Amino acid sequence: MDNRTLPYLLLLPATLFLCVFFLYPFALVAWQAFTNEAGFTLEHFRTMADHWKFPIAFWNTMLLALAVVPVQVVLSITMAMMVTRMQRGRDIMLYIWTIPLGISDLAAGIIWLAIFEQTGFLNSMLYGLGVIEQPTNFLSYQNTWVIFIAIALAEIWRATAIMLVILVAGLGLIPKEYDEAAEVFGASRWQRLWKVTLPLLRPSLQTALILRVILAFEVFAVVAALGGTSLPVLMGETYNYQFELQDGHVAAALALVILAISIAFTLFFLRVLRVPKGAQI
Amino acid sequence: MKHRFFQGYLYPSYTNSVVTKFNSPEAVVAWEKFRELWQYTNPGSTNFSFMQEQLLSEDVWVAFDHTARLAEAFNQRPDDFIAFPAPSGPTGRGFMPVIAGIAIPRTAPDMDGSKELIAYMMKPETQLATLRATSFFPVVDVDLPDDMPPAVQISGAAIAKMSGSADANPGLLPSGLGDEGGKFNQVYVDTFERIVLAGHDIEAVLEDQAGTLRRIMEETGAPCWAPDLPSEGACPVD
Amino acid sequence: MAEIQIRNVAKTFGTYQALHSIDLTIADQEFMVLLGASGCGKTTLLRIIAGLETPSVGEVWIGGRRVDHLPPRERGIAMVFQNYAVFPHLTVFENVAFGLRMAKLDDRLVRERVERTAGLMHIEALLQRYSGQLSGGQRQRVAVARALAMEPDVILMDEPLSNLDALLRLEMRAELKGVLEASNTTTIYVTHDQVEAMSLADRISVMHQGRIVQAAEPVEVYRNPAAHFVGSFIGNPPMNFITARNQGDGKWQVAGQQFTGPSVASETLEFAIRPEDLSLAETGLQANVRVVEPLGAHILVTCDVEGSLFRAVIDSNSRVKAGDVLHIAPEPDRIRWFDPETTLAVA
Ligand SMILES: Nc1ncnc2c1ncn2[C@@H]1O[C@H](COP(=O)(O)OP(=O)(O)OP(=O)(O)O)[C@@H](O)[C@H]1O
Ligand SMILES: [Mg+2]
Numbered sequence: 001m002d003n004r005t006l007p008y009l010l011l012l013p014a015t016l017f018l019c020v021f022f023l024y025p026f027a028l029v030a031w032q033a034f035t036n037e038a039g040f041t042l043e044h045f046r047t048m049a050d051h052w053k054f055p056i057a058f059w060n061t062m063l064l065a066l067a068v069v070p071v072q073v074v075l076s077i078t079m080a081m082m083v084t085r086m087q088r089g090r091d092i093m094l095y096i097w098t099i100p101l102g103i104s105d106l107a108a109g110i111i112w113l114a115i116f117e118q119t120g121f122l123n124s125m126l127y128g129l130g131v132i133e134q135p136t137n138f139l140s141y142q143n144t145w146v147i148f149i150a151i152a153l154a155e156i157w158r159a160t161a162i163m164l165v166i167l168v169a170g171l172g173l174i175p176k177e178y179d180e181a182a183e184v185f186g187a188s189r190w191q192r193l194w195k196v197t198l199p200l201l202r203p204s205l206q207t208a209l210i211l212r213v214i215l216a217f218e219v220f221a222v223v224a225a226l227g228g229t230s231l232p233v234l235m236g237e238t239y240n241y242q243f244e245l246q247d248g249h250v251a252a253a254l255a256l257v258i259l260a261i262s263i264a265f266t267l268f269f270l271r272v273l274r275v276p277k278g279a280q281i
Numbered sequence: 282m283k284h285r286f287f288q289g290y291l292y293p294s295y296t297n298s299v300v301t302k303f304n305s306p307e308a309v310v311a312w313e314k315f316r317e318l319w320q321y322t323n324p325g326s327t328n329f330s331f332m333q334e335q336l337l338s339e340d341v342w343v344a345f346d347h348t349a350r351l352a353e354a355f356n357q358r359p360d361d362f363i364a365f366p367a368p369s370g371p372t373g374r375g376f377m378p379v380i381a382g383i384a385i386p387r388t389a390p391d392m393d394g395s396k397e398l399i400a401y402m403m404k405p406e407t408q409l410a411t412l413r414a415t416s417f418f419p420v421v422d423v424d425l426p427d428d429m430p431p432a433v434q435i436s437g438a439a440i441a442k443m444s445g446s447a448d449a450n451p452g453l454l455p456s457g458l459g460d461e462g463g464k465f466n467q468v469y470v471d472t473f474e475r476i477v478l479a480g481h482d483i484e485a486v487l488e489d490q491a492g493t494l495r496r497i498m499e500e501t502g503a504p505c506w507a508p509d510l511p512s513e514g515a516c517p518v519d
Numbered sequence: 520m521a522e523i524q525i526r527n528v529a530k531t532f533g534t535y536q537a538l539h540s541i542d543l544t545i546a547d548q549e550f551m552v553l554l555g556a557s558g559c560g561k562t563t564l565l566r567i568i569a570g571l572e573t574p575s576v577g578e579v580w581i582g583g584r585r586v587d588h589l590p591p592r593e594r595g596i597a598m599v600f601q602n603y604a605v606f607p608h609l610t611v612f613e614n615v616a617f618g619l620r621m622a623k624l625d626d627r628l629v630r631e632r633v634e635r636t637a638g639l640m641h642i643e644a645l646l647q648r649y650s651g652q653l654s655g656g657q658r659q660r661v662a663v664a665r666a667l668a669m670e671p672d673v674i675l676m677d678e679p680l681s682n683l684d685a686l687l688r689l690e691m692r693a694e695l696k697g698v699l700e701a702s703n704t705t706t707i708y709v710t711h712d713q714v715e716a717m718s719l720a721d722r723i724s725v726m727h728q729g730r731i732v733q734a735a736e737p738v739e740v741y742r743n744p745a746a747h748f749v750g751s752f753i754g755n756p757p758m759n760f761i762t763a764r765n766q767g768d769g770k771w772q773v774a775g776q777q778f779t780g781p782s783v784a785s786e787t788l789e790f791a792i793r794p795e796d797l798s799l800a801e802t803g804l805q806a807n808v809r810v811v812e813p814l815g816a817h818i819l820v821t822c823d824v825e826g827s828l829f830r831a832v833i834d835s836n837s838r839v840k841a842g843d844v845l846h847i848a849p850e851p852d853r854i855r856w857f858d859p860e861t862t863l864a865v866a
Contacts, residue, residue, distance in 0.1 A: 175602075175604075177600055177602055177603075177604035178604055178606055178607075180571050180591075180600070180604065181598070181600060181604035181606070181617075182606075182617070183570075183571070183590065183591045183592060184569055184570075184571070184591045184592065184596065184597065184598045185592070185597065185617050185618035185621055185665070185669065186592040186618050186621035186622055187592065187617075187621050188592070191621065195617075196606065196608075199608040200606075200607065200608055202608075275608070276649065277649075277651075278648065278649035278650075278651035278652040279607055279608050279609075279649040279650075279651060280607060280651055281607050
């Protein structure tokens, strides 16, 4: 076989798969979002944007991503460095830390609901300690910020491990000589982190961030479990339009908005964390 | 079941209407009253669904829900709970009995079999068996025997009292809406969330949601149902 | 002032003892070469001095200050790593500037120093490249430049020229020697190239299996190896060894010949002589020639003396060929004696 055609042949199955199971449905969704009986229309986007909950859902989604992802970046980097430096028990630690990954997001939401709800663990504990006089309902529509924090906590708990796993693998790829060289040439711990480890970690950081941010924009089940309808997010609204309101057009429009945000952030991270040619490890 | 509460209880009791007087001075009064009432509810109730759970866990003491969703509370603690009729308002005691209509498509392949099935479902014994199992009350006239589960006995008495009251104002389930049933319900839920939960201005919200409601009615062409007066074509929204 | 003292340093990795009780003093501004076979512990010792490895026992002093509890950056050292460790995410310029930037030097000064050291190491043309775009030898020179730019009190170099071709290595060697002599730097330089060691060192420390067997000036190490290992490791071709039997009164019998040696009681000693200290003679050790290799001005004769392998470097005028039986005579004052038990030299 010719060496020049072989790569394309090998790529063919994956490409076909993507065309059938991604591009085709994507085209269908786009078609649904932009058409009605009369043909092309922006009506569905207008309906979507005019709904009173849309801006709330949009900003809730954004703020959640903004609150959760940076915390996760810091946490996962710290945890990854800790794991990498461990002499023994490394694998066990890693397994323990990645347990939440094995739990579906709905289950994660329910676990945190069991903590925060009126009959939940947090209430029993605070009541037992005498901090509160009677069990209170933390997750009510009156304090959406508590719901927000609960969702953020659940998300951090549930999905930090995804980044952790990627970063641990990434750190493993960095020879320890670089850190040692930096140490010899006068860099403090902090400087070594910023000037050597993090720059060398850029490719993994990029992967982890893109993956995580896209997931953050798709947050749904945890929100549904903890916030019900009190804290609308884009994905919840999409679901609502598709299944409750039976309006696939507006649901498709919302899906496209989520896709657009995801693409925008992916491009952003690709650009910001780009590694120049020749500067790879 | 919030939407059913607004459609079958709140609106009929204050406006004697569901659709037509959606945005009316009477509706404003209704929402004001409801907002005032809301301060006594459990704030978690926006996420409750089967009230029997909250009754049993004593998160709430007074609940509104479908009989089928309350049965467990009555069955488990018949001496602790009572059922009572829906309250009445300026335009009577709105409530929403279920009237079932059964039809056979003209193209059904086995017409006789279908008829037989319907006859079977309408038999008093079948209806009683359904009631016993699910707390869905009979849609045909039957005398309830004495050995029914507590839930049926307790809620049955309340329903009888409610339907027999002098100011009874029964409304029907929304009909003729086809696919748009979900959106129709959403109008009422959105109105509630904006007025009661988010504290928006009542008149403005009603004005805005009335637009959505009108569009749904016009698109589906659904005629009015009780307690709204029958309409020619789509049920109007004033 | 940066005298380096290594006091009774030992290092074990798990159950493997990489260094055994090393004692070594390197004078201020001295150029010390660590020479030894692969795996003998050179890098380990260097890393202990740098602070990248903690000694299992023992102390390290630099400039009169005990440093073994200090982190590397507080030891006043710079290092060239055996595997370069040139940062891939920085340009060559930023690599060379790295230590200077950490020391918060003025930008202009940084530029000046980087350019000067880059000139020394012939990498001016590469300053804007990334390490992924360099050859192994270029990368190595960047690593050396990065250390030189620091102008440190102590510079530790782990085989800094190993990846260069012969010609460039010769040139860099001279360059390095010049630069380091001109500065006031104390240097520890690891290599297993003995020619490099000879030409650069003020003193050579020969390491063997985690011990320093001899630390002395290059000529001394060559002429008077302190142990069998030093004689066999240094010199190309290496020293010849053959068993000598005690005849009493300081007389020793070697392959039927009698030599004057140390007056000790032991049964046998090892008789040692460098190949170039052998010459053809009427009488002497009888040798069966195996291989003859011309080296230009000399020829290398590999032969068999009473079952022991001997090499002699003799004048190329002599017409020796394989199969000949020769008599080779050792220069009497170049003969060295080693105890076969301890392998140490006997005077
Ligand atoms: N981290 C470590 N763990 C276990 N053993 C080690 C470790 N580092 C070095 N060693 C062992 O210690 C011995 C000395 O290693 P070192 O790297 O000092 O050798 P070297 O003299 O520098 O060799 P070379 O000339 O090949 O670089 C070797 O046998 C090596 O296998
Ligand atoms: Mg080494």
